[in-house]
Ligand code: NAD
């Protein structure tokens with residue numbers, strides 16, 4: 334059992350990082366220590382959500398994980414005992430257009446952090462946040478990815494994440510560092526950037542604009558609510574076995590077409606005052622779904638088998654998919670109306 338007290342979070346202004354920090358500062362987590370969040374505030378960051386957060390247990394530092402002098406100073410000054418590493422470029426389509434920032438932040442950034450830990454703070458625990466995408470694409474009949482799934486990244490983003498995973502593994506093995514790693518399926522929830530499928534679709538339903546669906550819409554993703562994911566990360570940080578990997582998922586597989594249909598249905602139900610009109614409004618929304626050219630190299634299916642974390646750490650997902658989507662729609666629509 335670990336008791337993180339002085340935690341360095343990288344990329345804590347991103348979608349999952351913001352949710353993680355909110356969770357840690359809530360009574361539910363039981364965390365009593367201090368958080369230092371380093372983020373370089375890329376386009377994906379939610380500066381408002383956290384830069385203005387005033388809490389004596391929370392410190393924000395504007396900076397790049399590749400800046401080793403800064404990271405070394407932070408580890409020293411705040412007596413950091415644990416690093417939880419979220420910072421990354423995260424959007425597959427952007428990585429296809431320009432891989433450079435992905436190599437820089439995801440590979441060089443992770444390398445730089447590991448080097449500082451190895452050279453100066455070898456007792457610091459390092460948790461690496463990764464993705465199911467590193468395992469490549471499944472056929473519909475294949476079993477879901479376990480922790481033993483072979484690496485087969487198919488796009489520049491997932492290749493950069495796989496590369497960072499390998500560095501973490503190699504540093505743990507060669508230098509005997511204390512590390513854990515988690516691979517999560519697709520997240521959804523508050524604070525996700527609108528370039529990603531679910532928040533983009535809600536925005537387009539609100540604006541009544543075409544909703545792009547790549548290819549024939551048959552690609553399958555496995556969805557987990559971000560609050561289930563961050564609870565899993567905290568469980569691993571506290572109770573996960575050093576040197577082990579954990580897959581995190583909630584067994585919610587849908588084709589992109591099915592998902593857009595569910596979103597249209599929920600959106601119609603939640604925003605149509607007269608019950609009798611829901612069906613026709615739903616049909617109007619379905620008509621917004623527009624097939625567009627496929628993402629190059631588009632992975633057909635991801636699916637995570639979370640049995641290990643369920644059986645060994647007693648973490649279970651709690652948020653049913655439609656309930657999570659409904660809450661998100663309500664919140665996102667509220668935020669547009671403010
Ligand atoms: P995000 O793009 O929303 O946020 C990333 C954050 O990292 C941003 O605030 C950005 O400013 C920061 N950042 C990027 N490069 C940096 C650098 N060099 N130095 C300092 N800060 C930097 O991403 P997210 O969706 O919150 O993902 C977080 C992590 O979780 C990533 O490692 C991602 O690969 C992983 N992940 C995401 C998902 C998902 O569905 N979103 C699923 C599995 C794993």
Ligand code: TDX
Pocket residue numbers: 423424425426463464465466518519520528529530531533545546547548552553554589628
């Ligand atoms: O407009 C769109 N239309 C569409 O059909 C967009 C933006 C996406 N899609 C498809 C592509 C994917 O099959 O929807 C699916 C989800 O796309 P994204 O939201 O871009 O996510 P994905 O590529 O699956 O990657 C996400 O999950 C794994 C995160 O962005 C990654 O950071 C994470 O590692």
